[in-house]
Amino acid sequence: MVNVVHDANSYQHQDRVAVKRALISVSDKTGLLELAQALVNTGVEIVSTGSTAATMRDAGYPVTEVSTVTGFPESLDGRVKTLHPGVHAGLLADLRLQEHRDQLLDLGIEAFELAVVNLYPFRETVASGADAATVIENIDIGGPALVRASAKNHANIAIAVSPARYPEIISALASGGTTLAQRVALATEAFAHTAAYDRAVAGWFAAQEGNSALPSELSIEALRVSELRYGENSHQAAALYKSPGGNGIAQARLLHGKEMSYNNYVDADAALRAAYDFSEPAVAIIKHANPCGIAIASESTSDPIADAHLRAHECDPVSAFGGVIAANRPVTLGMANAVKDIFTEVLVAPSFHEDALAVLTTKKNLRLLQLPDDYNRETHELRQVSGGFLMQSTDVVSSRATVPWTLVAGEEADATTLADLEFAWIACRAVKSNGILLAHNGAAVGVGMGQVNRVDSCRLAAERAGERALGAVAASDAFFPFADGLQVLLDAGVSAVVQPGGSIRDQDVIDAAHTAGITMYFTGERHFFH
Structure with a gap:
């Protein structure tokens, strides 16, 4: 000593x-x-x-x-x-x-x-x-x-x-x-x-205070587990931190490919959230945190997750190039064979069949992420603002059984149309506001997102859908402030619309739907996503 x-x-x-x-x-x-x-x-x-x-x-x-x-x-x-x-x-x-x-x-x-x-x-x-x-x-x-x-x-x-x-x-x-x-x-x-x-x-x-759904004091705990090559842009430093007890994208295991980047994590998390909005087999394809394809499939089909991926990809194949894919079921050989021919940054899923891995691991630039066994979604979300944080409960789309819809125009939708409306309404939650999503047969066919007015979102969705808009259904994440946005969808040929309602000009929008002879429902629930 x-x-x-x-x-x-x-x-x-x-x-x-x-x-x-x-x-x-x-x-x-x-x-x-x-x-x-x-x-x-x-x-x-x-x-x-x-x-x-x-x-x-x-x-x-x-x-x-x-x-x-x-x-x-x-x-x-x-x-x-x-x-x-x-x-x-x-x-x-x-x-x-x-x-x-x-x-x-x-x-x-x-x-x-x-x-x-x-x-x-x-x-x-x-x-x-x-x-x-x-x-x-x-x-x-x-x-x-x-x-x-x-x-x-x-x-x-x-x-x-x-x-x-x-x-x-x-x-x-x-x-x-x-x-x-x-x-x-x-x-x-x-x-x-x-x-x-x-x-x-x-x-x-x-x-335990019990007076609010949110705590009076907020403590954030996370452990740095890896330094990333850079952040959103190459001049920004970045690292990944894991929350103790967390079971999300931060805890996923990289099975193959290069280390994940900052943007990979952001897009993979957005894709997961979109895919796991559904209880049915679902696939979401994300580019820059926005969906360029979402689809579900029936469990009764021979390869439902491959079917869901095929129809999600068909929504916007151009944008899907270099995208991030999430599946809410194990990846099968059928899905793997389709993905291998598409340039994809990340594929994240609960697991991968062995024969699917054998195919996918031949693509050296494809990152394969396997979710933790007990993957679950957060009940609350945090966002940093200058000088503090915003906290909110996670947005979950309510079922029609929980929050009934109101028929405000046209005839009651048949079972097939109603199923498409429900799919579109859930899928639209993943679209950055202002968000419009057109769907047919359990798959998105056109998405308009992130516009500063709803008319432009409607035009973008209709343009991307093209001829597929004819007979499709549409969902809007918030009300139409005027009838002009709805008119764009009507001109494109949509057959039914679901939206929250709540505008002071709701009657103008309802009248436009009546005139066009389409079905329209109000949900009474908005799903902004910024």
Whole structure:
């Protein structure tokens, strides 16, 4: 050890610290016995608590109970175990300072060179639907104190908060101790761990207020997992961050192809959301966050996901070039054979048949992403604005059974037309506003998106549909402020329209539909998407 005066500016760090004594207190017992074996093999004294100590002792490893160190029994149903100077002085003593070493000697306290701590499973308890009393009991108090103390004193002690770090610790034991670089990295992870834990607890308490669907305080937690080549443009820096417990595009596994780019992730997420708007087999093709094709297929067909892809691609083959495809069913050989001949940036799906993978992996520039098994959509969305964030519940299209439609013009649609109207209404949610989508037989045939007036969106949708507009149905994400936009669709030959309604000129629009002899429904629900 280096003897220095008590001056922070003159601290001298020693690189390697040999481990003689370790404190272990973990809820997650993964890898615990392998770590205990390595510690015992290198002559390290293990001090431990409760079930952690029992697990190691039952496996035959010598363990010193923390109550022996503190001279005080675990109490209050385990709420008080390690909150004692006998423990924390051993964690916090700066052994670079002679006066600290002298005080430990006077107090009869031994220092620790390693702490292995992970916290009560608070998030898991919340996710299980446990009652409030059980959730509160899983708020760890002593654990975060141990972690923070050890991380602060990283000059003298290593702190591991994850079983993923155990192999590194075991290797360090064999090499004579932990290095300063290792201890700094471990301390960084430890402080992030306790900060994230506190955010989760604060978020749960905020949600208990019950006066709003949204919390009064917002905590954002994410871990950087990869730096991307660049952002939306080549001069912008970018990285991917994963939310703990998340099961979305950020957690998808790259099976083949180059690393994902920033724009790949944005488009893949938009494609997923569009495809998973449907319960039927569905495929969405996205370009610059907008759909250039969406289609569904019947489960009764021989290869429904291949059929859905074929008809989605037919919507706008020109725009589909270089697009991103999402499927809400496993990718089959039939779909793979169709995709391989189309330049595609990304194909994301819940899984891929082996023969489909064999075909698709011959395309070196095609990225294949497999979703996590428990993929689910977020219930809320965040958007950064200057100085803060916007938060909202995720937009989900209500079924006609939940929010009934109102027939405002023409005859009640037959079953086939009504099915197409329902498809168009759901698919239109994925279109950037102002959004118009024309559909026929469960597939988009023309999309008008992102225009600053609805008339232009109608013209764009009709132009892209061409002759396919004749007899198709149309959906509008928001009301027609005037009859002129509807008239564009009528001139193109649409047979039925679904829209939210709610304009002060609704009657003008209804009259135009009556005059043309088409069916029109109001949903009473808008689906702007910016």
